[in-house]
Amino acid sequence: MSDHTPTLVLGGTGKTGSRVVRRLTERHLPVRIGSRSGGIPFDWENPATWAPALQDARAVYVSYYPDLAAPGAPEAVGSFAELAVSLGARRLVLLSGRGEEEAKAAEDAVRASGAEWTILRASWFAQNFSEGHLLDPVLSGQVVLPVGQVPEPFVDAEDIADVATAALTEDGHVGEVYELTGPRLLTFADAVAAIAEASGREVTLTGISAEDYAAALLAEGVPSEVVGLLTYLFTTVLDGRNAHLGDGVRRALGRRPRDFADYARATAATGVWNT
Secondary structure (H helix, E strand, O other): OOOOOOEEEEOOOOOOHHHHHHHHHHOOOOEEEEEOOOEEEOOOOOHHHHHHHHOOOOEEEEOOOOOOOOOOHHHHHHHHHHHHHHOOOOEEEEEEEOOOHHHHHHHHHHHOOOOEEEEEEEOOEHHHHOOOOOHHHHHHOEEEEOOOOOOEOOEOHHHHHHHHHHHHHOOOOOOOEEEEOOOOOEOHHHHHHHHHHHHOOOOEEEEOOHHHHHHHHHHOOOOHHHHHHHHHHHHOOOOOOOOOOOOHHHHHHOOOOOOHHHHHHHHHHHOOOOO
16 A cells, blocks of 8 residues: 555554554554554444544554454454444455454455455464463463364464565455465474473473363463353364465465474574573
């Protein structure tokens, strides 16, 4: 897109949104952060915050919190997309979940909005081990999860941000659905082993039943709706449906996606896994 009206980045302080913001800023393109904790106040649960955040925006990176599988997500995304188009936003880039049937309803809502749309179906973020809920378990040396030997093509959030930025600012991505994965399949045990090797720390993975996992989270005070969502992601979505590679990074950017081992080495160098 050639105009210099702002790009609104929802979740602009999160794993992918913050990286999109950084890329747009490095290109000296005007960017507006929409989040509950920074920039323009934006809250998915408060539609009154939507229009002010959308003012004069011509492109929007749509990242739904907490997840498109959460109840009410498709309706909220659909209402937002309709409002965005009515206020002049031309291009919507939706971060979606790979293998999440519930997310497809949100994708359909964006398609129906009349916008120039691009959908990014991302696999499990590598950064969940360093910027998300798995950081503390990694630091403790024991990651306890309800996972088996089903492999996952972990994707680097840097790749997601590169594709999102291209879709927001360049021609050739409208109407595309990009399946974003890493270049190989790894089990969660493989991923944890790669982190241990890169960090020089002893980190192990211990399997647990979904029921025990949910009970442990509830005992820690995690809200029940978050527990339900995490259990869903670790069981239903991690049932093998995503145990194959996508070509979205190569189609969008013309290059190979980043490997998990490269992520682990780069992240270890930042010191985030040091105790």
